[in-house]
Amino acid sequence: MKLLILGDSHTAALKRGVDQLEANGALDPSLSLSVYPLGTGARLSKPFWQPAAGYAAITDNKYSKKLDRVPPKGETCDAVGLSMPLWYARVMRAMLEQGLCLPGTGQGQVISNAVFRQMVLADQEHILGFIDHLLSVGLPVFAIETPGVFRDNRFIGRMGAQAVLAVHQTYTTIMRCELAKRGVAIVDVPPESRDDEGFTRVEHRHEDPTDAHHGNIGFGVMMIYGIEVWARDFAASKALRA
Amino acid sequence: MDNPYRSQPAKSFWNQTVAPYHPQEVPDWYEKRFSLDGLKIATAGSCFAQHLGRNLRDTGFDYLDVEPAPAELPEKLRRDYGYALYSARYGNVYTARQLVQLIQRAQGQFAPLEAFWEKDGGVVDPFRPTLEPEPFGSVAEAQALQKDHLERVAEMFRQQDVFVFTLGMTEAWLSTEDGAAFPMCPGTVAGDYDETKYRFHNLTAAEVRADMEASIAALRAINPALKILLTVSPVAMMATATNKQVAVANAYSKSVLRTVAGELYDTHDFVDYFPSYEIITAPFMKGSFLAAGQRDVTPEGVEFVMKQFMAQHQPPSRGQFVDPSEVIERAPPSAQRPAPSRRPPPAMAKPSRDDDVDLDDVKCDEEILRAFGDGKE
Numbered sequence: 001m002k003l004l005i006l007g008d009s010h011t012a013a014l015k016r017g018v019d020q021l022e023a024n025g026a027l028d029p030s031l032s033l034s035v036y037p038l039g040t041g042a043r044l045s046k047p048f049w050q051p052a053a054g055y056a057a058i059t060d061n062k063y064s065k066k067l068d069r070v071p072p073k074g075e076t077c078d079a080v081g082l083s084m085p086l087w088y089a090r091v092m093r094a095m096l097e098q099g100l101c102l103p104g105t106g107q108g109q110v111i112s113n114a115v116f117r118q119m120v121l122a123d124q125e126h127i128l129g130f131i132d133h134l135l136s137v138g139l140p141v142f143a144i145e146t147p148g149v150f151r152d153n154r155f156i157g158r159m160g161a162q163a164v165l166a167v168h169q170t171y172t173t174i175m176r177c178e179l180a181k182r183g184v185a186i187v188d189v190p191p192e193s194r195d196d197e198g199f200t201r202v203e204h205r206h207e208d209p210t211d212a213h214h215g216n217i218g219f220g221v222m223m224i225y226g227i228e229v230w231a232r233d234f235a236a237s238k239a240l241r242a
Numbered sequence: 243m244d245n246p247y248r249s250q251p252a253k254s255f256w257n258q259t260v261a262p263y264h265p266q267e268v269p270d271w272y273e274k275r276f277s278l279d280g281l282k283i284a285t286a287g288s289c290f291a292q293h294l295g296r297n298l299r300d301t302g303f304d305y306l307d308v309e310p311a312p313a314e315l316p317e318k319l320r321r322d323y324g325y326a327l328y329s330a331r332y333g334n335v336y337t338a339r340q341l342v343q344l345i346q347r348a349q350g351q352f353a354p355l356e357a358f359w360e361k362d363g364g365v366v367d368p369f370r371p372t373l374e375p376e377p378f379g380s381v382a383e384a385q386a387l388q389k390d391h392l393e394r395v396a397e398m399f400r401q402q403d404v405f406v407f408t409l410g411m412t413e414a415w416l417s418t419e420d421g422a423a424f425p426m427c428p429g430t431v432a433g434d435y436d437e438t439k440y441r442f443h444n445l446t447a448a449e450v451r452a453d454m455e456a457s458i459a460a461l462r463a464i465n466p467a468l469k470i471l472l473t474v475s476p477v478a479m480m481a482t483a484t485n486k487q488v489a490v491a492n493a494y495s496k497s498v499l500r501t502v503a504g505e506l507y508d509t510h511d512f513v514d515y516f517p518s519y520e521i522i523t524a525p526f527m528k529g530s531f532l533a534a535g536q537r538d539v540t541p542e543g544v545e546f547v548m549k550q551f552m553a554q555h556q557p558p559s560r561g562q563f564v565d566p567s568e569v570i571e572r573a574p575p576s577a578q579r580p581a582p583s584r585r586p587p588p589a590m591a592k593p594s595r596d597d598d599v600d601l602d603d604v605k606c607d608e609e610i611l612r613a614f615g616d617g618k619e
Contacts, residue, residue: 094314103386110390111312113383114376115323119314 001231002032004071007083008041010146010214013206014083014227017220028228030235034077038063041087045123051133070134079140079234081187081227084127085179087146088171089213091116091123092155095167102170106163113170120174128178135182142185142230144223145172147215148200154212165198185234187226193219265527266546274554275507275514276469281403282306284329286344288336288410290475290518292327293544294551295406301552302559305329306401308394324373329402330395333370336410338453338502339423339445344369345460348395354422358384359433366432368424377432399464406471408518409499411479412445413491427483442483444494450502458510470513472503476522478537496523518547 005014015035021027038048039062048060055071058064071077095101101108102116111119121128134141148168149156155164179186193201204219205212215223252258253270260268278298284306285295299305311325324331335341346352347369358365364377365384378384415427418441427442429435445453462468474496482491500519507515522531522543529536531543539547 091314094312098310098313100312103383109309109394110387112323112374112387113379114374115312115315118316118319118323119312122314122316 001030001079001235002034002077003079003081003227003231004034004036004075004077005081005083005144005227006036006038006067006070007081007144008039008044008087008146009037010041010083010087010144011035011037013147013215013217013220014144014223015220016217017222017224020217020221021224027224028231031228031231033224033227036067038066041084042090044084044087044127045090045125047126049126049130049133054137056130056133056137071139077139079142079231080134081142081144082127082131083144083146085124085131085143085175085184086172086186088168089155091119091171092159092164092167094119096155096159101159101163102166105166106160108159108163116167116170117174120171121178124175124178128182131179131182131184135184140234141182142187142227142234143179144187144227145189147204147213147219148189148194149198150205150212151195151199151202152205152212161197161199169198185230187223187230190222190226193222260526265524265530268526271521271550272516272554276512278303278404278555279558280304281469282401283404283406284398284402285406285408286328286330286332286335286341287406287408287473288475288477289334290410290477290539291406291408291473293539293548294408294473294518295328296326297548297552298406301557303555303557306398308398308401309391322375324370330398331370331373331391332395333373334410334425335407336425337412337414337423337445338409338450338457339414339416340369340425341407342453342457342460343423344395345399345457348392348399349460352422354417355420356417356422357381357388359428361432368422368428368433371424371426371432399461402461402465402468404469404471405461406473408473408475409450409503410475410477412450412495412498413479413483414443414445415483416441416443444484445498447498447501450498451505454502454506458506458513462512468512470506470510471516472506472513473516474499474503474519476519476539476543480537516551518551521547521550 005011015037018027018033018035027033038044038058038060043060043062046060048058048063049056049070050059051057052069055069057069058067070080095108099108100111102113103110131141149164151161153164159167176186189200193204195201200215204215204222206214206216208214247254259270263269282304283298285291285298295305299307306329307326308329309325309331311320311323315323315325320326324333327333332344335344343352343354347354354369356368358381359368359371361371361377364379365381366377367373367384367388369388378387415424416422417424418439424440427435428440458470461470479488479492479495482488484491484494486494496519503515506513521527522539531540531546532538533540
């Protein structure tokens with residue numbers, strides 16, 4: 001089974017995970033994983049693709065240098081994994097800059113959950129459109145969860161832990177609902193990777209001490225294992241349907 | 243024979259100021275009492291106040307918005323969620339009673355017993371029940387939003403130099419328990435109507451005057467230099483709870499409000515009155531600025547009203563903005579005025595489909611009463 005994985009900067013940990021598993025001969029031999037980091041997630045809230053017959057053309061001038069269409073010309077794939085739909089930081093940053101918070105979670109101008117939902121849907125508009133188009137051309141899509149919130153996330157010092165966790169949780173709940181509506185499965189960060197408060201455990205944190213939001217190679221390996229499980233289930237259900 | 247009328251200017255005489263002119267070229271509607279230059283301006287009131295606020299903001303006045311829309315909230319949704327309508331998200335403040343209580347609530351002097359209304363499995367704020375399209379998910383959410391809102395309204399009262407208030411109507415729905423004034427009748431958009439809990443009251447001129455005097459006193463206690471600019475909404479009532487025909491009830495309501503606005507102007511030198519009501523509804527305007535249904539004001543009407551306003555309050559962003567009425571204002575008595583034009587100005591054209599969209603852009607939650615009139619719109 002050939003899987004194409006693409007998305008924001010969190011694909012870097014996935015790529016490193018694939019490389020390590022391949023080097024150790026630990027990658028499921030029935031799987032072919034191609035990982036394409038498109039670039040920083042900041043540009044995913046802008047129009048970054050256009051529909052084309054049988055594929056999606058990547059039109060963002062930076063992303064297209066990494067991958068100009070999905071699937072790549074002359075290639076086929078069985079499914080596309082996206083590290084895009086569950087990353088909350090653009091909206092978190094916007095809330096921080098404007099001093100906004102969800103009800104009962106911190107200091108600042110309180111916005112309703114409904115307003116927040118509209119902000120999330122606006123943030124994800126082009127990603128959801130991208131998913132819809134891939135599904136419409138017959139490409140199965142799954143989503144890959146990003147690391148969540150580490151305890152030393154820089155937003156916490158400015159917004160407070162409760163506010164940051166609430167934004168993350170509410171954002172991902174909204175997007176899980178949107179993905180479920182489309183039948184898009186999610187490869188989750190395992191629950192045991194989070195502590196009781198909801199922070200991602202420090203052992204998954206990036207090796208760079210100044211990077212408090214990306215996962216490390218171990219996180220990448222863990223998520224690739226999750227993708228393998230999903231792929232086996234997907235293959236089995238496909239076989240059943242056949 | 244000498245008499246006081248001899249020294250009156252042309253604008254004092256109907257046959258010099260109204261009769262010779264095309265309705266839209268009638269001059270001298272308004273002469274400002276104070277300048278808005280460099281002053282922080284806040285707006286509230288009935289839905290027509292949204293036009294004033296938007297124009298003040300868009301033309302570069304120092305317009306206060308203490309509850310700005312999240313930048314990430316799409317522009318097309320902002321008004322639906324109660325943003326960018328007024329200087330804070332209080333929704334439409336139709337009555338003087340609502341205003342005085344808003345001030346008291348913001349200052350922690352009044353805590354209404356009724357904290358929320360139920361709607362569609364969620365809850366709404368009874369004092370702004372149409373703030374957002376969907377109800378809040380919980381009482382806690384509604385209360386968190388209300389608390390933050392009132393704190394920001396209090397901050398707005400501290401910051402404002404000019405408070406622009408559009409008086410909307412006199413018909414009020416009050417709590418029988420504590421007199422809390424709601425913007426809408428319970429049971430229309432949310433909540434349940436219970437005649438033991440709510441009562442209808444049509445405010446008298448004396449009551450409106452008392453509420454406005456109390457509001458002004460409270461606001462000037464916060465800022466003794468505060469200036470007030472009053473208008474009366476030219477938008478007619480959608481429905482009346484009295485036993486009068488709606489147009490008759492509307493005439494009472496607007497007459498009371500116009501009377502009180504005039505009394506306040508005459509009593510306080512820091513109160514100005516801008517005649518948006520007269521500009522739209524004067525008989526000689528022949529309803530040309532009223533949309534189909536004769537209730538809403540057309541976009542051309544709003545533009546015309548704002549031109550009269552901006553002619554006196556030059557917008558900071560327009561630099562050399564000169565309005566035709568300014569030319570007329572400088573002119574000596576009627577004999578030397580430019581000859582009245584008989585051509586119908588372009589603004590007389592029928593509203594287009596796009597204009598209808600513009601009309602909808604004003605969020606007037608009183609519109610919801612349409613849904614409760616058995617389709618008799």
